[in-house]
Amino acid sequence: MRVNCCIAGGGPAGVMLGLLLARAGVDVLVLEKHADFLRDFRGDTVHPSTLEVMRELGLLEDFLRRPHQELREIAGEIAGRRIVIADLRHLPTACKFVALMPQWDFLDFLVEHARAYPTFRLMMQAEVTGLLQENDRVAGVEATTPGGRLEIRSNLVVGADGRHSIVRERARLVVESLGAPIDVLWMRLPRRPDDPGPTLGYVAGNSILVMLDRGDYWQCGFVIPKGAFDAIRAAGIEAFRARIAAVVPFVRDRVGELKDWDAVKLLTVLVDRLREWCRPGLLCIGDAAHAMSPVGGIGINLAIQDAVATANILAVPLRQGRAGLDDLRAVQRRREFPTRMTQRLQVFIHNHVLSRALAQTPSELPLALRLVQRFPVVRRIPARIVGVGFRPEHVKSPNLDAGRRV
DSSP: EEEEEEEEOOOOOOOEEHHHHTTOOOOOOEEEEESSSSSTTTEEOOHEEEEEHHHTTTOOOHHHHSSSSEESSSEEEEETTTEEEEEEESSSOOOSSSSEHHHHHHHHHHHHHTTTTTTTTESHHHHHHHHEEEEEEEEEEEEETTTTTEEEEEEEEOOOOOTHHHOOOOTOEEEEEESEEEEEEEEEEOOOSSSOOOEEEEEEEEEEEEEEEEEHHHHEEEEEEOHHHHHHHHHHHHHHHHHHHHHHHHTTTTTTGEEEEEEGGOOOOOEEEEOOOOEETTEEOGOOOOOOOGGGGGGGHHHHHEEEEEEEEHHHHHHHTOOOHHHHHHHHHHHHHHHHHHHHHHHHIIIIIIIIHSSSOOSSSSHHHHHHHHHHHGGGHHHHHHTTTTSSHHHHHHHOTTTOOO
């Protein structure tokens, strides 16, 4: 096969970039190694800046008709006291809320609209295993499919295949690790109609539990010190259930749904970034370029913003067959500042908030939380960081196929 742009990875960055490039008339192929998007422990947050992108694409009304929940403030409960951390209702965006939607529904929605463009193709069960080299540049990828080995030549390969990216590994791009002192145990618990309203995080007795409303169940993340899972498993599933019930008493009547450790999945938290995001013929974006912590749920937001910036910068050069290394470096220059600032903030929260909360029950609220409680206007600052980010992107790539939808 031969395409103009081959994208490895069918996550938020890869699918959004595929949609934007196809909309601009670029022949694009997205390769996804799984048979579907049904991964149980992917991020579910669609942030206001992403909703703004959807509005600019003319897709917002259709998107909001899909089942979702709307989070207009971000709150936590510390030792039984509810704390409002961020108020999203003052953001300079059309949607002043975070939409909670299973990521597979979000990706299905994007693919549905991307397929309306004749230059978009998605190939499932196609796993990238290697890169094709030609004249000191990346000239395509090798992939395995149910039909056997596939060789795809392209003018540009985009690695959007996540934090364990095969593309960046095969390209030998240098990864700088920032470290992370936490891991997360993911699980689901039934949700009752009379459960309390959305409170994202609960802190009690040196334990932290995050709960995302998925309609009929809670998607839960239990934060643990890095490498502590083996000791937690050794203590037994009953002890783990008791810890959850102690943090969030209203789920005490359903923790028995966690029948064994098969119901609990370990997410190893990584925070890293590439020193160089590109080489001739290849660019990495999203988690493949910068793995983010789950803190704030902003990894998806960064990935979408990367895709928008990439399309803005590369759509016309790709269409004209002249996307060179300088163009690829322009993407990194555009997106490196918000990446570094977001990771710096996440590392600070790891070291000065989460690690301390896991070490001992806080005797008093940290200064930042005392400020947001005393002065509600301060809640607009974390809302801006979580909801919009440090450098929001807007769709500027052309829509050359607007009149040729199929």
